[in-house]
Amino acid sequence: MATDVLVAEPGATLAAIASAAGVSRTTLHSHYPTRQALLRAVAERAMRVCAEAISGAAEGGGDVLARVVAALVPVGAHLAFLWRNPSFDHDPELGARWLEIEGELRDVLEVAREEGSLSADLPDWWSVHALFALVYVASENIFLGRLAPLDAPGLVLATLTSRRDAIPARIGRPR
Amino acid sequence: MATDVLVAEPGATLAAIASAAGVSRTTLHSHYPTRQALLRAVAERAMRVCAEAISGAAEGGGDVLARVVAALVPVGAHLAFLWRNPSFDHDPELGARWLEIEGELRDVLEVAREEGSLSADLPDWWSVHALFALVYVASENIFLGRLAPLDAPGLVLATLTSRRDAIPARIGRPR
């Protein structure tokens, strides 16, 4: 997938991206006329994936916070792509789309606060950013093999909420 | 400073970097013969700055955790440069240096655990990464004007330790 290559190397050649995607550079160009178009498409897809993860987790009752974290961890690569690509900071359209997504997550966190699973002491925007950052860190460590995918949501949750019961037993430091 | 330009735009032209630094491209080349040399130098400086912030905070008794967070927030731009530059992930020398820095922070956090200011439930490596990530988020929001520099350490601390007393009064959500 183009996302993976671009996460590892944002300046990757179109030739490299094409070969990683298993197609020729010519074919790549037929789909995305220009490099910018490709980056845009990847970014839009990444945002869609993230948005779906969030809205999917928003449905249903009970521990929303746990669900949204668990849903975001697997899409960490997309998060990383968006996050590590400063070019999008200056693109108004993508920037607006991202603000929407932050808004959706903020709504979810608001519900989590009402549920009592998230402290209401911190500013909502901060909780949103902290969650994204922690999810990113978790998925990075999964990628590096330091963290088991199933343990990741627990770590993020425990950090974000101080719920010690969320810490995966495999990982705790009881000593 | 070259760091600032490269944080905002990792693929920035040497001409752009030079003009941002207030020198001619020729002069830049005389200092750093090649682009790679420049990036290396910036990375090494960034790491040195971070390392000094950490070791500086390690000295002295009392709330080490608060000191190290407060010391790292101002160097967030350097953190951002290192973090957003995947090319360093593959450079063995710089990678080793970064592991050293993580180790230094880990030692500091170990002291914080003994002090009782940091929960001992989470794995040490996770605390290290979470701290870096939260500091980065804080400094990004400072840059964007959403967060007052003096409030940042409190937010990071509160998130990392659930110490509600660390939350800046200006920022809390008492309602």
Place this chain on the structure above:
DNA sequence: TCGATCCTGAACACTCATGTTCAGAATGCT
């Protein structure tokens, strides 16, 4: 004032990613 040092703008060659075109191969559908 002289000399040393550093900086500067301009010019140049060179490499490399990009974007385009096209004829032919591969694939799939009827």
Place this chain on the structure above:
DNA sequence: AGCATTCTGAACATGAGTGTTCAGGATCGA
């Protein structure tokens, strides 16, 4: 088999960034 669609490899032009050189200007101390 015939046809349409898609993919492919190769070639090419172009532009941009890079690295180099050099003659001249600026700065500063002796």
